[in-house]
Amino acid sequence: MTILITGGTVVNATGTVVADVLIDGEKVVAVVLPGSTALGADLAATADRVIDATGKYVVPGGVDAHTHMELPFGGTAASDTFETGTTAAAWGGTTTIVDFAVQKQGERVQDGLEAWHKRAAGNCAIDYAFHQIIGGVDDDSLAAMRTLVDEGITSYKMFMAYPGVFYADDAQILRAMQVARDEGLLTMMHAENGPAIDVLAAQLVAAGKTDPYYHGLARPWQLEEEATHRAIMLADLTGAPLYVVHVSAKQAVAQLAAARDAGKNVFGETCPQYLYLSLEEQLGASSEEWGAFEGAKWVCSTPLRARAEGHQDAMWQALRTNDLQVVSTDHCPFCMTDQKELGRGDFRAIPNGIGSVEHRMDLLYQGVVTGRLSLERWVELCSVTPARMFGMYGTKGVIQPGADADIVVYDPAGLTTLGVRTHHMNMDHSAWEGVEIDGHVDAVLSRGEVVVDDGGFHGRAGHGRFVKRGLSQYLV
Ligand code: URP
Ligand code: ZN
Ligand code: ZN
Ligand code: ZN
Numbered sequence: 001m002t003i004l005i006t007g008g009t010v011v012n013a014t015g016t017v018v019a020d021v022l023i024d025g026e027k028v029v030a031v032v033l034p035g036s037t038a039l040g041a042d043l044a045a046t047a048d049r050v051i052d053a054t055g056k057y058v059v060p061g062g063v064d065a066h067t068h069m070e071l072p073f074g075g076t077a078a079s080d081t082f083e084t085g086t087t088a089a090a091w092g093g094t095t096t097i098v099d100f101a102v103q104k105q106g107e108r109v110q111d112g113l114e115a116w117h118k119r120a121a122g123n124c125a126i127d128y129a130f131h132q133i134i135g136g137v138d139d140d141s142l143a144a145m146r147t148l149v150d151e152g153i154t155s156y157k158m159f160m161a162y163p164g165v166f167y168a169d170d171a172q173i174l175r176a177m178q179v180a181r182d183e184g185l186l187t188m189m190h191a192e193n194g195p196a197i198d199v200l201a202a203q204l205v206a207a208g209k210t211d212p213y214y215h216g217l218a219r220p221w222q223l224e225e226e227a228t229h230r231a232i233m234l235a236d237l238t239g240a241p242l243y244v245v246h247v248s249a250k251q252a253v254a255q256l257a258a259a260r261d262a263g264k265n266v267f268g269e270t271c272p273q274y275l276y277l278s279l280e281e282q283l284g285a286s287s288e289e290w291g292a293f294e295g296a297k298w299v300c301s302t303p304l305r306a307r308a309e310g311h312q313d314a315m316w317q318a319l320r321t322n323d324l325q326v327v328s329t330d331h332c333p334f335c336m337t338d339q340k341e342l343g344r345g346d347f348r349a350i351p352n353g354i355g356s357v358e359h360r361m362d363l364l365y366q367g368v369v370t371g372r373l374s375l376e377r378w379v380e381l382c383s384v385t386p387a388r389m390f391g392m393y394g395t396k397g398v399i400q401p402g403a404d405a406d407i408v409v410y411d412p413a414g415l416t417t418l419g420v421r422t423h424h425m426n427m428d429h430s431a432w433e434g435v436e437i438d439g440h441v442d443a444v445l446s447r448g449e450v451v452v453d454d455g456g457f458h459g460r461a462g463h464g465r466f467v468k469r470g471l472s473q474y475l476v
Contacts, residue, residue: 001025001048003448007034008053008409010399011375012060013384021058022047023405026447030401051443051453053409059379060397061095061126061406061446062361063386066245066269066328069099070119074351075342079333079426082123083461085357088424090125090451090459092358093441095406096396096467097331098129098386100157104166105136109144113151117466124464126446127406129392131188132156135165137172145179152468154391155186157245160227161194161301170234177240184471186390187235188243191227191252192219192302201348212295215347216279216303221249221311224302228252232259232266241265241475243389246330248274248302250314257323265475267389269326270315272363273300273354273431278307282431296340297429299350300330316372319381325474326389327364327381331357335428354431358423361408362416362437369438391470405448414440424457 003023010019010031022030022043032038044050069085071078080088082099089097101116103109113132120128132148134141134156145156158173159166168176173189180187201218204210209217228244232255235242247253247268259266282298290296298304305311318324332353334340343350356363364382367373373381387397395404416437420430444452451459 001448002046003049003051003445004043004047005051005053005058005407005409006044008056008058010058011379012398013376013380016375021399021407023445023448026405028399028401028403028405031399051409055413056442057375057410057412058399059408059410060383060399061408061444062093062382063096063392063396064089064094064328064331064357064360065098065326065386065390066330067097067099067357068330068332068353071100071102071332073332073353074349076334076339076351078353079335079339080331080355081426082120082128083125084426085331086125086128086464087457087459088358090444090446091424091441091457093361093408093410093444094126094357095444095446096127096129096392097357098131098390100133101130102133103135103141107136109134109141113153120466122462125451125459125461126464127467128464129390129467129469133166134158134168134176137168137176142175142179145176145185146183148185149183149471154184154469154471155188155243156180157188157190159190159194160231161190161192161197163194163198167194170230173234174238177234177238181238181240186243186472187240188245189231190246191224191231191244193223193227196223205346205348210346211292212299212347212350213284213292215299215350216283219301219303221251221305224249225251225255228255232264235266236264241472243267243269245269246271246274246302247324248305248311250309250311253314253318253323257318260323267474268324269328270319270324271328271330272356272360273298273304275312275315276363277304277431278312279304280307290336293344296343296350297336297431298354299340299347299352300332300354301352316367319373320377325385327360328386329356329360331355333425333427337428355425355427356431358425359418359432361410361441362418362439365410365439366437385474388473391472392467393473405445407445408441409443411440411442414442416440
């Protein structure tokens with residue numbers, strides 16, 4: 001099966017060109033100027049299928065490097081399965097996710113990884129890879145970390161937050177980073193001071209401040225800045241490279257920027273919610289249906305931050321200046337009914353997470369529309385750098401001969417309205433209800449198969465394959 005995508009503006013990190021993209025089977029085989037006969041024939045006449053992309057962007061499929069399908073959390077589990085979550089991702093132009101296999105205190109890393117393979121295998125509509133959560137650092141899990149690279153898992157996440165769940169103390173972090181340095185693993189860090197947060201949260205609840213809004217007050221920026229700094233110093237000490245996930249505080253960005261200016265291998269990711277949403281407007285929201293519990297829709301960690309303090313603008317700026325390198329979603333959806341509701345009367349019991357896997361490409365494209373990002377930077381943040389950072393570039397994250405034909409045809413003249421009636425994520429609400437997007441995902445190819453076009457989904461669970469990743473390609 002050959003497909004020719006004609007007349008579109010092909011966008012890579014290095015620039016744009018109006019070109020035809022020829023796909024044979026699962027791979028891109030040529031990027032040629034329209035009408036070129038260099039390949040010896042009229043390509044449009046011989047291709048099995050032609051997709052007209054005139055006036056549209058042809059971009060490398062999105063790589064969402066931070067998702068949590070089916071994650072057990074707070075007595076429930078994230079509401080998207082690998083099937084529903086990867087299908088929604090495809091609708092939004094994401095063709096690879098990197099999800100987190102889970103190991104907790106007292107569990108074997110190998111068992112956690114095997115369980116994650118069982119959940120995902122045969123159920124994904126797009127390609128998928130794993131990071132490994134190390135939620136319990138001990139001799140056994142440290143030894144298991146030494147086997148991860150052979151499994152195609154070249155990054156792992158630790159938590160300075162969530163005591164009693166995933167939390168690692170400084171001694172554990174230091175030991176894990178030493179192993180990471182030896183093995184070439186990239187350390188991903190949830191950087192918030194969990195023990196201090198737990199004190200503040202308990203004091204707020206004791207004072208009767210139980211609404212979702214107080215989730216934000218219990219997790220002040222000082223405790224993100226402090227943990228970010230500590231993680232940077234521990235990484236520096238060990239020589240392990242560091243990638244801080246879901247950065248939301250401008251002071252944490254300043255810590256990353258200072259480390260980068262000092263030449264350290266320190267990187268950062270933010271998420272659409274931290275670019276657009278705020279403590280005041282969302283966590284503090286109230287509605288007829290839910291009252292002040294409305295804010296539970298946006299309970300996630302790190303928390304949404306005060307717009308009055310300028311965090312959102314600082315995130316956009318850091319994306320421009322490369323103090324932050326990647327935008328992922330941290331997709332971790334929970335329904336209001338029966339899930340978020342567990343924390344009515346005590347915000348500490350609200351399962352943490354927002355669902356956005358379907359909307360990342362659209363939401364970040366608005367940065368191009370408003371002049372905050374170039375087209376190339378949009379593609380870099382959403383596809384190229386996550387692929388490089390996590391050892392998939394060349395196969396993923398680029399449109400060039402030899403790459404997987406993971407491609408999005410994006411219509412800058414199209415319009416998309418976000419909301420629970422139109423999205424495909426398994427959620428009973430949307431964190432993005434009513435948001436109007438300038439732009440539209442018109443067609444999506446996953447390894448040469450057209451999974452979305454003409455407003456329909458043509459993919460299938462089981463098409464997606466596990467991607468064995470190499471070491472990070474972003475390090476010197
Ligand atoms: O609120 C969040 N971020 N939920 C997912 C778990 C995590 O910390 O990434
Ligand atoms: Zn986290
Ligand atoms: Zn996460
Ligand atoms: Zn369209």
